[in-house]
Amino acid sequence: MTDAPLRLFNSLTREIETFTPVHPGEARVYTCGPTVYNYQHIGNMRAYVFADTLGRTLQYKGYKLTHVINITDVGHLTSDADEGEDKMEKMAASQGKSAWDIARFYQEDFERDLARLNVQKKQHPRATEYVEAMIAWGERMADKHCYELDSGLYFDVATVEDYGRLARAVTDEGEGRIDTVEGKRNAADFAIWRKTPPGEKRQMEWDSPWGKGAPGWHLECSVMGEKLLGFPFDIHTGGIDHREIHHPNEIAQNQAFCCTDGLHVAENSGARIWMHNNFLVERSGKMSKSSGEFLRLQLLVDRGYHPLAYRLMCLQAHYRSELEFSWEGLEAAFTRLKRMVMAVEKLKARHADRGEKVVYGDAWERHPKSRELLEAFNAAIANDLNTSEALVLAEQLLALKKGDTHCVLSGLGSIDSVLGLGLIDLTRTDLRIRPKNAEITEAEIEDALARRAAARAEKDFATSDAIRDELAAKGVEVMDGDPLGWEWKLAR
Ligand code: AMP
Ligand code: ZN
DSSP states (O other), X not given: OOOOOOEEEETTTTEEEEOOOSSTTEXXXXXXXXXXXXXXXXXXXXXXHHHHHHHHHHHHTTOEEEEEEOBBOSOOBSSTTSOSOBHHHHHHHHHTSXXXXXXXXXHHXXXXXXXXXXXXXXXXXXXXXXXXXXXXXXXXXXXXXXXXXXXXXXXXXXXXXXXXXXXXXXXXXXXXXXXOSTTOSSTTOEEEEEEOOTTOOOSSOBOOTTOSEEEOHHHHHHHHHHHHHOSSXXXXXXXXXXXXXXXXXXXXXXXXXXXXOOXXXXXXXXXEEEEEEOOEEOTTSTTSTTSSSOOOHHHHHHTTOOHHHHHHHHHHSOTTSOEEOOHHHHHHHHHHHHHHHHHHHHHHHHHHHHXXXXXXXXXXXXXXXXXXXXXXXXXXHHBTOOHHHHHHHHHXXXXXXXXXHHHHHHHHHHHHHHHOOOTTTOOHHHHOOOOTTOSSOHHHHHHHHHHHHHHHHTTOHHHHHHHHHHHHHTTEEEOTTOTTOOOEEEOO
């Protein structure tokens, strides 16, 4: 197969670049992780679906992947610009729990959501495990790049070349850059260490050369990236909002730590490529964690949607485009997933008749049409992760009328190793998610349908219609003649 070189959009240069690994044969990726003070909303999860698809693509391209998603369990203030309270401590106080318990609870919930979205296992270091290393970093940068105020140690952004180049439009008036801390030299200066105010006690605080306190949020990613992946590593990812403040600040710290000058060479920033996913947006404001019932993955499941329908919804858009969430859109993605899973089930049944085991490898190469589609897939995914085209190619592969079952299944296995939709293993039963408010169980539905089938066999249409009406009253739509062979569905 012609192996299309992997090309990725680098936010630092605003150009699509060919991926060249720092360490031959390896790919090292750092993804800014969640602040575990609350549940994640599905917008946050878009960032990890993107990062995971990138990681899977790197593996598909033959690189040995090391991928870190950090867990912010300290230091993130209610505003990115060093004002407000620590998100963890605030939530702990409001729930009457310790900040440590809050962190553990929401980290576990986050990891459950990752698993439900088929995000491959990654390293999840916690910020609190790296505080000593953060203090050491602070000490190394302090003399040349920092200054101390009553409230903490601050990074002077004028001491590094090209500050804010990633954001491209850093102005003192910029959003979130309001100079709220008295004595800052530049509005964009940010905290490396936040001292605990005299007379106060924080739940999470440590001794440091600048007094008792807690690290600034931006420091943790610099430190964990360097410790776990080494500088420069290959790719740093995050949501598009991080392109404006968090990542420029990380880059400034990395330059200071490595004593490197301007960003004429991308790797002076700590990573060769910086990538950002665009936002998932929702018009009614349900994405905001301050709105009562915000959009969590669990809410989608409670309404009867399989989590992987959401993954598919994400993959339908390019990661650099905004994606608007709607229930109709999710429904359409779910139907698309069902179609594919049902097609795979049929294919497997056809293949089972041949009595031959599927070897998920390169069997697709034997068949010209499946080879052609796999080559197109390879080119699409190598083109800055064109997942929407990849999905269409997967469907074309499944639709090959005279496709050799072995070649098609093996090719689909390759494609799904990147898309992560579980296409080979998901079954119709897995996709039957009962909405939380449903009044009837699957067993009851199956039982009623069996009685209905028996009545129809006896040509007792009155009973058959009565059963259908009974089911309808409980929100079950009987789908006779559905082209997908989907026999019933529950109203959501
Ligand atoms: P946070 O916990 O706020 O640091 O967010 C975790 C990740 O989700 C970061 O990479 C954010 O940039 C990203 N993110 C936040 N909101 C959205 C959204 N609506 N759509 C996509 N990504 C988001
Ligand atoms: Zn980060």
